[in-house]
Amino acid sequence: MELREILRPDATLPALLEGYAWLPDLMRRSGGAPVRTRLMGRPAVALHGLDAVPFFYDEQHVARRSALPGPVLDTLFGRGAVHTLDGPAHRARKALFVSLLKDATSVDALAGEAVKEWDAATAEWAHRPRIELFTEASVVITRAVCDWAGVPRGEDDGRATARDLVAMVDGFATAGPRHWRARKARTRQEERLSGLIEEVRRSGTEHSGSALHAVALHRDDADELLDPHTAAVEVLNIIRPTAAVAWFMTFAAHAMHRWPRQRELLRDGGPEYAEAFAHEVRRFYPFAPFLGGVAVRDLEWRGERIAEGTLVLLDVFGHHHDPALWPDPYVFEPARFADGGPVGADLLIPQGGGDTATGHRCPGEDVTVALLKALVPQLARLEHGVPPQDLSIPLRRIPTRPVDGFLLAPRPPAAG
Numbered sequence: 462m463e464l465r466e467i468l469r470p471d472a473t474l475p476a477l478l479e480g481y482a483w484l485p486d487l488m489r490r491s492g493g494a495p496v497r498t499r500l501m502g503r504p505a506v507a508l509h510g511l512d513a514v515p516f517f518y519d520e521q522h523v524a525r526r527s528a529l530p531g532p533v534l535d536t537l538f539g540r541g542a543v544h545t546l547d548g549p550a551h552r553a554r555k556a557l558f559v560s561l562l563k564d565a566t567s568v569d570a571l572a573g574e575a576v577k578e579w580d581a582a583t584a585e586w587a588h589r590p591r592i593e594l595f596t597e598a599s600v601v602i603t604r605a606v607c608d609w610a611g612v613p614r615g616e617d618d619g620r621a622t623a624r625d626l627v628a629m630v631d632g633f634a635t636a637g638p639r640h641w642r643a644r645k646a647r648t649r650q651e652e653r654l655s656g657l658i659e660e661v662r663r664s665g666t667e668h669s670g671s672a673l674h675a676v677a678l679h680r681d682d683a684d685e686l687l688d689p690h691t692a693a694v695e696v697l698n699i700i701r702p703t704a705a706v707a708w709f710m711t712f713a714a715h716a717m718h719r720w721p722r723q724r725e726l727l728r729d730g731g732p733e734y735a736e737a738f739a740h741e742v743r744r745f746y747p748f749a750p751f752l753g754g755v756a757v758r759d760l761e762w763r764g765e766r767i768a769e770g771t772l773v774l775l776d777v778f779g780h781h782h783d784p785a786l787w788p789d790p791y792v793f794e795p796a797r798f799a800d801g802g803p804v805g806a807d808l809l810i811p812q813g814g815g816d817t818a819t820g821h822r823c824p825g826e827d828v829t830v831a832l833l834k835a836l837v838p839q840l841a842r843l844e845h846g847v848p849p850q851d852l853s854i855p856l857r858r859i860p861t862r863p864v865d866g867f868l869l870a871p872r873p874p875a876a877g
């Protein structure tokens with residue numbers, strides 16, 4: 462490692478303070494060349510561009526072990542999670558997620574549960590003067606995914622579980638009270654689910670067919686069952702990110718409000734339009750700011766040396782707003798995804814790039830798109846008003862969302 466790498470000032474604080482704009486700003490200043498910095502005391506290099514995606518996802522270049530800091534593991538992903546594995550151990554664990562989450566019938570069943578819960582919830586909202594969509598969508602989706610996965614909903618008909626799942630996502634990139642809420646939520650849910658895993662193992666076939674059962678009986682690359690804590694972490698790695706689709710639902714509401722024509726198109730446009738809209742929400746709105754791994758050996762990228770052990774960052778937010786990749790990137794335009802394209806493996810990467818089965822790309826993309834495709838048209842058809850509120854989406858907050866969570870005032874459907 463060169464001396465200037467070691468002496469470079471640490472950028473962890475600026476990154477936390479500037480949020481989504483931090484990396485794209487540095488990238489703009491570097492003219493797109495790799496940006497060298499330090500994060501959490503480690504030398505880091507940030508890459509951007511279509512060719513950066515396969516470079517980052519090549520296991521011979523970048524590994525995940527030791528890349529994710531403790532505070533992120535203790536909130537967002539959990540210790541021992543699939544996100545932290547490499548090579549054969551990763552491949553074996555990933556096969557479990559792929560078998561559960563890439564099966565079209567199973568994904569449809571989950572979307573069907575979500576619509577059922579949405580209908581029940583909207584009937585109840587009609588009696589309330591206003592609801593906060595972000596929270597209510599997280600409850601709807603949590604109930605659906607718990608039922609689908611064979612996980613009991615928990616206290617208050619799933620509300621307490623939804624609160625914990627949201628807290629884990631909300632608190633990973635801050636040092637304040639949100640972070641401590643996230644840690645407590647994780648501890649609580651890991652304890653609850655470890656107990657359930659042990660119960661499933663004792664009860665034999667009682668829960669068979671469910672995701673909970675599949676995780677409980679999954680064997681790793683050494684043909685061993687996962688210890689109950691790791692199994693609980695992985696059950697959470699199914700239900701937590703599913704509840705996080707509430708962020709995209711809230712962004713969808715924001716887009717329909719900001720561009721009312723979108724609401725009309727969603728009401729009349731059928732499933733193809735809803736799918737294109739879902740992709741545009743995933744591209745346009747900020748969620749994952751960047752991804753990180755560690756250089757497994759000395760590497761070269763566009764003629765620049767990256768020393769072994771350097772943190773390698775992939776600029777996700779900047780990627781989706783790069784005019785070289787997306788014409789008029791700041792225009793919200795679902796039509797760019799008409800006829801299914803361009804959802805190329807390395808072009809649309811809100812949930813990672815590369816290959817799902819062999820790399821770290823999110824196995825929950827089908828679930829995410831199916832939930833949005835099913836629920837967003839329902840939201841478009843829901844009779845409601847939008848009361849005065851703070852609709853800004855602060856880029857300094859990670860993860861961000863409209864400040865008031867998108868308040869809406871449900872109206873009973875017009876008679877006749």
Ligand code: HEM
Pocket residue numbers: 543544545555558562698699700702703705706707708709748749752811812813814820821822823824825826828829
């Ligand atoms: C809210 C929508 C979602 C977003 C924005 C999202 C985003 C991501 C991102 C950025 C990654 C990391 C890719 C990488 O490290 O290279 C990831 C991985 C992962 N996601 Fe998602 N995801 C979402 C929904 C889901 C859903 C619905 C599930 C499961 C039902 C899921 C399960 C996972 C798992 C298990 C991994 C780890 C994959 C691995 O390390 O091999 N995600 N997701």
